[in-house]
Amino acid sequence: MTAPLLALDDLVVSLRSNPALRAVDGIDVEVAPGEAVALVGESGCGKSVTAYSLLGLLAPGLAARGTVTLDGAAHDLADGDRLRPLRGRDVAMIFQDPLTALNPVMPVGRQLEDVLRVHTALHRRGRRSRVLELLERVGIPAPDRVAGSYPFELSGGMRQRVLIAMALSCRPKLLVADEPTTALDTTVQAQIMDLLRDLVHDEDMAMLFISHDLGLVAEFCERVYVMYAGRVVETGTVRRVLERPDHPYTRALVDCLATMGQGADRLATVPGSVPGTDAMPAGCRFAPRCPYAVDACRTTDPRLAPLPDGGQAACLRIGELPDARSGLTGQAEGTR
Numbered sequence: 001m002t003a004p005l006l007a008l009d010d011l012v013v014s015l016r017s018n019p020a021l022r023a024v025d026g027i028d029v030e031v032a033p034g035e036a037v038a039l040v041g042e043s044g045c046g047k048s049v050t051a052y053s054l055l056g057l058l059a060p061g062l063a064a065r066g067t068v069t070l071d072g073a074a075h076d077l078a079d080g081d082r083l084r085p086l087r088g089r090d091v092a093m094i095f096q097d098p099l100t101a102l103n104p105v106m107p108v109g110r111q112l113e114d115v116l117r118v119h120t121a122l123h124r125r126g127r128r129s130r131v132l133e134l135l136e137r138v139g140i141p142a143p144d145r146v147a148g149s150y151p152f153e154l155s156g157g158m159r160q161r162v163l164i165a166m167a168l169s170c171r172p173k174l175l176v177a178d179e180p181t182t183a184l185d186t187t188v189q190a191q192i193m194d195l196l197r198d199l200v201h202d203e204d205m206a207m208l209f210i211s212h213d214l215g216l217v218a219e220f221c222e223r224v225y226v227m228y229a230g231r232v233v234e235t236g237t238v239r240r241v242l243e244r245p246d247h248p249y250t251r252a253l254v255d256c257l258a259t260m261g262q263g264a265d266r267l268a269t270v271p272g273s274v275p276g277t278d279a280m281p282a283g284c285r286f287a288p289r290c291p292y293a294v295d296a297c298r299t300t301d302p303r304l305a306p307l308p309d310g311g312q313a314a315c316l317r318i319g320e321l322p323d324a325r326s327g328l329t330g331q332a333e334g335t336r
């Protein structure tokens with residue numbers, strides 16, 4: 001791999017009230033220039049906390065440690081304030097709910113101009129025309145009218161486009177997108193995903209895409225990190241992970257996707273739930289929900305290890321599990 005654009009090294013995020021409790025527990029993530037990489041997992045696995053850490057935007061009750069290296073320059077993640085200059089300039093983020101990220105009492109054009117004033121040397125007229133150019137770039141049909149609108153006057157899809165324009169305004173090298181389409185209906189969701197795909201391609205921007213939706217990840221990303229209970233449990237190319245998921249948790253997620261593909265009328269879910277930071281099981285954190293778990297899984301904490309066909313997974317029973325393809329529909333062995 002070429003030198004990564006982004007490397008998160010041994011990120012740990014703990015609760016200030018009790019540092020023994022960890023929302024993220026020692027993960028490494030790399031993104032190459034121009035690459036679209038996903039963090040995937042159910043709600044509560046630590047995806048958002050990971051993204052916020054690298055932008056120095058963690059909630060006050062949480063503390064990060066570890067290193068982020070961006071374009072060759074290393075930064076200590078413990079010092080969120082020092083990460084601030086990276087925001088907007090090198091890394092931009094778009095959020096789940098665009099309404100909370102926009103100022104409700106200022107027209108969106110002015111908000112975009114403000115970002116340009118802080119981060120560029122453009123003069124007033126230059127900023128004005130750049131705002132219109134950016135709004136046009138993100139597919140807003142009447143940029144002049146939209147620039148003068150307040151956020152509440154725009155639809156959810158339009159607001160997300162405005163936020164994407166804001167993220168693009170300083171030509172960041174990396175776009176972090178945290179569930180950017182969750183709040184939108186399906187048609188608009190597809191339009192926003194198409195827009196993001198085009199931008200990543202045309203602007204040669206890298207993307208860290210955060211989602212619980214393996215289907216979106218499959219369409220959109222090249223590599224994936226599957227997170228469970230604050231850890232990365234599997235990583236590899238999206239293609240390999242979807243076709244031959246190795247970790248039982250990834251298999252369960254892929255299974256849900258396959259069930260939905262077969263026209264299930266309910267959203268398929270993995271039975272059980274992700275443990276909270278104060279209830280992490282000993283041994284493998286997925287063992288209580290894992291159909292393949294044996295006694296050793298409940299006492300030994302598995303570490304990521306290379307897989308024969310590329311990527312890595314953290315499971316004691318890799319190699320003993322049934323073929324992943326049959327694992328999609330097959331039953332677990334009677335090994336409990």
Ligand SMILES: Nc1ncnc2c1ncn2[C@@H]1O[C@H](COP(=O)(O)OP(=O)(O)OP(=O)(O)O)[C@@H](O)[C@H]1O
Binds near residue numbers: 049062276
């Ligand atoms: N401010 C906070 N204080 C204490 N614990 C937190 C805080 N924010 C998140 N957590 C905990 O950290 C863990 C990871 O949460 P996180 O929001 O990163 O998960 P996620 O995978 O992004 O889920 P979602 O898709 O719902 O955002 C969870 O156990 C959560 O309860």
